[in-house]
Amino acid sequence: MDNQFILSLITVIFIGGVAGYLGSLMITKRMVLIGGPLGHLALPGAALALLYHFNIFWGALGTIAIGAIIIWLLEIKTKLPMEALTGLVFAAGVALSFLILPVSQAEEALIGDISKISLMDTILAVILGIIVFLIIKKIYSKMILSGISEDLARVEGVNVKKYNLIYLASIALIVALEVKIVGGLLTVAMLVIPASASNNFGRTLSHYSFGALIIGIISAVFGILLFKLIGFSAGPLIILSSSFIFLISLIFKRKQ
């Protein structure tokens, strides 16, 4: 096994696992679609990074951070439905990237390129992955309660606005890390598919959340192995692996 492959493997294990875990909260928070627009917001950042030769992570994180702040402010300030805010942010992100994205480099920004993972990327993935995991673990039950009812959570002393902000910042970080692996187009899938599959397997919250983490890791490893074997882009292969696990999970779906 070459070094590049080991770096890729470590990177996807950490990002895939934490993305799955984080995604398990998104289903309950009506925020599934936030991951999509944030990923698309990473596109202009990734395009700038490719143009000016700096790490895609920082470019993506920069534009995502701006987008996340906009969504957070809009959610507080407006009474607009989340879909409207989502549509607005999504469209602006995509439009902006196609203005500045050089066609020759479009593929890397859109669906990622695992072969360009550097030691620095891996270190970032491990450190930020662990930090985000610990933060989400700490706020998990409070976020679930506020997903059931924000009012119930408030009565229990949960500062819903503060936790929503921490949560959005965590999504932004993970999405920015994902861009290198699956590109700006597919980030939402790494967050949502493992969680959706785990929702079908799980009977309790703890099974569900850790199930999403495990499925995230398995899909990522499986995708990378397929990439090594058949040579197609790793990003789409990771997403297809998790989609396959989702299909299997349908057999185990809880009765409603």
Added chain:
Amino acid sequence: MPENLILKVKNLEVELSEEKIIESLSFEVKEREIFTILGPNGAGKTTLFKALLGFITYKGEISWSQKDLKIGYLPERLSRSKFKELPISVREFFKFKESSDEKILRMLKLVGLENPKILEKDPGNLSSGQFQRMLIGWSLIGNPQVLFFDEPTTGIDIGGEETIYSLLHKFWKERNLTILLITHDLNIVYKYSTNVLCLNKKAICSGPSREILTPENLEKLYGTEIKFYKHTH
């Protein structure tokens, strides 16, 4: 604040989206009252609860007798579908508030959910009556001093409604509880409530239930004649 007063509201004003929802509202709630807020749809009842709970901004004064009062709250229309979206057990739902299984089971038994396997069940799969009992148990666990109940029997049939109110009444009698209640059911108000505030943006009338529930007051409040039969038994 006088000794037995638990809540004092003075000149309360709430504006949402530049529309005045509550205007110059003043009232007081004493300890151990079952204080009902009565009013037509859109009168500002739920908004008043949210202001009292500190969820929304307001003008005027809301003062509680203590800063760290333990509050239990049952919001309006908390739906089972929210629970169906995620794999959560009754135990896990109660763990947000109480860690001991024994205490959770004891509370569930008190609200009439005696099945020992109840802890493993998915709240989304309970019947609507069982679900509402579970929520009432949830709001009561941890010995709250003040309970906010916003139409706690929405979606429950008449028999179930009566059981839930008699259950609440039993808790109220046994514990040192003050209950603030929103309901549309005048019979329930008449039977269980100690004091009533008639609200339609402003206070239309207030006082002890049995004096307040007159046809004249109800017509003033709802803008139409309300037929209400007092049960004197």
